Amino acid sequence: MTTDATETTVTDEAVQSLRGTADPRVRELLTGLIRHLHAFARETRLTQGEWEQAVAFLTETGRTCTDTRQEFILLSDVLGLSMLVETVNGDREAGATESTVLGPFHMTESPARALGANIDLVGGGEPCVVSGRVLSRDGSPLPGAVLDVWQADGNGFYDVQRPDTQPPGNGRGLFTADSEGRFRFRTCVPSPYPIPTDGPVGALLRATGRHPYRPAHIHFIADAAGHTPVTTHIFVAGSDYLDSDAVFAVKQNLVQNFTETDDPALAREFGVPNPFRHARFDLVLERTA
Missing domain, CATH: 2.60.130.10 (Aromatic compound dioxygenase)
Structure with a gap:
């Protein structure tokens, strides 16, 4: 692993860190997640402050969940992700x-x-x-x-x-x-x-x-x-x-x-x-x- 990280090498190294993942589907999902998240950060020039805000938002989302309230599903719903996943898997x-x-x-x-x-x-x-x-x-x-x-x-x-x-x-x-x-x-x-x-x-x-x-x-x-x-x-x-x-x-x-x-x-x-x-x-x- 290099010690001279760049915008592209850090992505490649993060993906390479998954090479020992036994389950091929888990490896595929995490690889895609890393590549898309990193591409988003590069494309939008995500700032440190914005990253901290995102972490705080997700932390508060988790704190809001209870036995009778699922704030993460609600978040998925309003971002259209729930409906996208349903559509991808709902070919009837x-x-x-x-x-x-x-x-x-x-x-x-x-x-x-x-x-x-x-x-x-x-x-x-x-x-x-x-x-x-x-x-x-x-x-x-x-x-x-x-x-x-x-x-x-x-x-x-x-x-x-x-x-x-x-x-x-x-x-x-x-x-x-x-x-x-x-x-x-x-x-x-x-x-x-x-x-x-x-x-x-x-x-x-x-x-x-x-x-x-x-x-x-x-x-x-x-x-x-x-x-x-x-x-x-x-x-x-x-x-x-x-x-x-x-x-x-x-x-x-x-x-x-x-x-x-x-x-x-x-x-x-x-x-x-x-x-x-x-x-x-x-x-x-x-x-x-």
């Missing part, structure tokens, strides 16, 4: 439900609930029903498919954000599809909401003049035997911020109508007042190779 066959980001609030286990149960335990939003089927890509139903569902309350907060006003598990449910792959649950129509801005990520958004809002959505993870799980959202058609999601996660195929439905018999079946809002859609999974 035609007809399969598109995937999107997990988000920072899948931080607690969803309680198992019966089909038709209400996940909105506090009220305050417009009642609605969400229903559909879980299908294989050939159209066959997937009985026993498991759906993990989570969303914010009518005021735009997740249960882990407001434990003083929301019981644990509010806005969450783990549902098992019936013998025909059907699912349904009651909830409130989601509303747009801001991602948390009281930490380093919020400071970053303010420094760059960006808004913190996400369009109205409900999260899903759908899983069935012999199929690849999908992590996705549905977005409420007509919601604000569909064209400027703070985490870049909107896909047009995931935008769904929450239709006002005037059907007394169906309202009785679902256990909701009539008329009501109803979102109907199918989740389509790919078979595993």
Whole structure:
């Protein structure tokens, strides 16, 4: 190793230090990371003070993380990295439900609930029903498919954000599809909401003049035997911020109508007042190779 480091030799030496890495994928990832980070520093002429600010920012990001808050995922989200990684790995066959980001609030286990149960335990939003089927890509139903569902309350907060006003598990449910792959649950129509801005990520958004809002959505993870799980959202058609999601996660195929439905018999079946809002859609999974 030379003692006369230059802008290029220090990069080469850092890469060479990885030559003993046993795992070839770890070596590939770290090599790419070093080369890109070093190229960024050279291209932008990164100053010592700016480097120290970056270290302090990342340190504070780590300090902000708790058992119920993942500030690093939030940082990844607002930089577009989460959506990029999802896109790189989300090449699905035609007809399969598109995937999107997990988000920072899948931080607690969803309680198992019966089909038709209400996940909105506090009220305050417009009642609605969400229903559909879980299908294989050939159209066959997937009985026993498991759906993990989570969303914010009518005021735009997740249960882990407001434990003083929301019981644990509010806005969450783990549902098992019936013998025909059907699912349904009651909830409130989601509303747009801001991602948390009281930490380093919020400071970053303010420094760059960006808004913190996400369009109205409900999260899903759908899983069935012999199929690849999908992590996705549905977005409420007509919601604000569909064209400027703070985490870049909107896909047009995931935008769904929450239709006002005037059907007394169906309202009785679902256990909701009539008329009501109803979102109907199918989740389509790919078979595993």
